[in-house]
Amino acid sequence: MVERTSKFLLIVAVSVCFMLILYQYVGPGLSLGSPSGRSYSEELDLFPTPDPHYVKKYYFPVRELERELAFDMKGEDVIVFLHIQKTGGTTFGRHLVQNVRLEVPCDCRPGQKKCTCYRPNRRETWLFSRFSTGWSCGLHADWTELTNCVPGVLDRRESAAAKT
Numbered sequence: 685m686v687e688r689t690s691k692f693l694l695i696v697a698v699s700v701c702f703m704l705i706l707y708q709y710v711g712p713g714l715s716l717g718s719p720s721g722r723s724y725s726e727e728l729d730l731f732p733t734p735d736p737h738y739v740k741k742y743y744f745p746v747r748e749l750e751r752e753l754a755f756d757m758k759g760e761d762v763i764v765f766l767h768i769q770k771t772g773g774t775t776f777g778r779h780l781v782q783n784v785r786l787e788v789p790c791d792c793r794p795g796q797k798k799c800t801c802y803r804p805n806r807r808e809t810w811l812f813s814r815f816s817t818g819w820s821c822g823l824h825a826d827w828t829e830l831t832n833c834v835p836g837v838l839d840r841r842e843s844a845a846a847k848t
Contacts, residue, residue: 757787757803757810764834765813769824774814781815790816807845812838 755761765780767773781790781799790811792799798818801811809816812834819825821833 758805761810762834762838763811763813764830765811766827766830767814767824777813777815780811780813808842809838817841 755763763780765773765777767777781801782792788802788804790799790801797815799815801809801816803810812820817837820837821829825833
């Protein structure tokens with residue numbers, strides 16, 4: 685008798701737990717009413733009116749965002765890739781050295797993280813990134829560090845290449 689009662693209580697407890705879980709997952713999709721008296725679609729609208737304190741700020745003019753620049757790989761132009769953590773920068777940086785179709789593709793050797801990206805007919809690099817020069821300006825260098833560091837690193841690399 686005790687065994688039968690405990691099985692019955694176990695079945696009731698499992699059923700109640702199942703119904704609670706079912707109500708939590710299925711209930712919000714149904715219009716069963718809400719404790720606040722508002723409909724569910726009204727509760728979903730987190731910002732029903734615009735916040736008067738929120739001011740849109742565009743840090744870049746549209747003409748700057750839409751301007752086109754000509755990159756001369758055979759000249760003296762250099763692309764400096766600013767690597768920002770947690771933004772897909774590693775994937776994009778790797779894409780720059782491995783997948784972009786170039787006249788002279790970057791030389792990526794297996795087992796090495798750096799690739800050599802030379803200009804056509806010259807042993808000068810056109811790309812300054814973690815995958816082409818390594819962490820030359822420090823780990824995750826920001827804009828100001830790169831601005832101060834890149835010209836010196838490129839000059840040192842070009843003078844070393846001229847010596848050899």
